[in-house]
Amino acid sequence: MAISLIRRLIQALFVILAMTVIVFVGVSVIGNPVDILINPDANQAERLRLIAHYGLDQPLWKQYLLFLQGLMHGDFGDSFVYGRPALGLILERLPATFELAISALLIAIVVGLPLGLYAGLHPHRISSRIIMSGSILGFSLPTFWVGLMLVMVFSVELHWLPTNGRGATAEMLGVQWSFLTRDGLAHLLLPAFNLALFKTSLVLRLTRAGVQEVLPQDYIKFARAKGLADRRIIFVHVLKNLMIPLVTIIGLEFGSLIAFSVVTESIFAWPGMGKLIIDSINLLDRPVIVAYLMMMVVLFVALNFLIDVCYTLLDPRVRLDAKA
Template sequence: MVTSIIRRLFQALFVVLAMTVIVFIGVSVIGNPVDILINPDANQVERARVIAHYGLDEPLWKQYFIFLRGLAQGDFGDSFVYGRPALGLILERLPATLELAIAALGIAIVVGLPLGLYAGLYPSRISSRTIMTGSILGFSLPTFWVGLMLIMIFSVELGWLPTNGRGPTLEFLGGQWSFLTSDGLRHLLLPALNLALFKTSLILRLTRAGVQEVLPQDYIKFARAKGLRERRVIAVHVLKNLMIPVVTIVGLEFGSLIAFSVVTESIFAWPGMGKLIIDSINLLDRPVIVAYLMIMVLLFVVLNFVIDICYTILDPRVRLDSKA
């Protein structure tokens, strides 16, 4: 077990190292930040000074090793636009994105899991078919359109919820969080619902498919033959055996909620990492873009590792040291 964990850690480090090459080269060959950073009327001396200041006059391979050395020290360089450490800018926006992602994932689990369980246990009921039809809409409707409709209905027409922004925040664990205030919760609700729509449908359909796959199994029939209550059969035998695919999806989708919340954050003017990366791409702010992408790489590597550990907890038959 310990040997396998160490081996996985080395694999994760190799993945991160490979991604540093891909991310750095990919970002470096797209656009020239000098064209945005320097006034078109500036003379050649001024252009050369700015280029040398940001190290853009060095060969690409040398820029990469400078970047790699800084990465090992937690230094992604200073933002071209803000003149501040890129990592600091992202960490400032991280609590807002985390808060939105956790709220959206919570909604998706609380709504999707019971509805999927119900639809799997009673597939022939009209209510179950209605739930599955609704899940198709959740997959099909574009996020930006749903966001605009939520604003139009609940903010413009009904006036129940604010249209944008994060609202007042309180400090907790070194970050600013809006869910700790009532007005902040009101600001959080619409973007969280918008972000959760697709994930809810995904968890719902996955849970339903898992229930229908587990129910015909012999151990379910045996549990019922022993006279166990239906509630215990569902809670212990059905749910436990369908949790492995659900845990996989929930873990990976949490990462995607953080990485791809750009549309929702833009629609609701939510001051998170997604809005920052869009602004940075428009301005070719290379250090911020690279820092954001590397943080996303680390996030997915860590999530995959945690999911592997969770497998062994949920199902002892799944071993990290199994050679499949």
């Protein structure tokens, strides 16, 4: 087990190294941030001074080596726009994005899992067909349109929930969180629900498909022949066999919730990383863009590693050192 874990860690490091090349080259060849940062009326001397200040006059390979050197020390350089460390800017916004993503994932699990279980156990009921039709809507409706409709209905028309912002926060473990206050929780509900809609439909349909695949299996028939209660069959035998695909999807979807929450954060003016990265792309703020993308790379690699470890806990037959 220990050797397999070390092998996976080495593979993860190589993946991260390869992604540093792709991310750096992809960002560095796009435009010239000096054209945006400097006053058009500035003279050539001022322009050259700014280019040298940001190291943009260096060859691309040298910029990459300097980037790797900084990466090993957690230094992605200073933001061109804010004049502050890029990683620090992202870490300031990280708790808000994490809070939104975790809330959306909890909604997806709490709503999608029982509905999918019900639809899989009773596929021919009208209620199950209504649930599955609703899941199709969850896949089909654009996130930005749903967000606007939520604001229109619950904020503008009914005045139940606030339209934007994070609201009041309270400190826990040195970090400010919205869910700890009533006002913050009210601000959190709409963006979390908007972000969770697609994921809820995904969890629902995966659960239903898994239930219908497991129910005809011989061990389920044997459990029923032994006279086991339906509750025990469902929660011990059926759900246990659903966990591996669900853990895979939920783990990866958590990463996508963080990486692709840009639309939701923009609609609800949620002060997370999404708004920061949009502004940085518009202003070609390369250090912030690179720091954000590398953080996403590390996040997805770490999630994949944790999912592999969870496999061995959920199913002893799965081994990290198993070869295809």
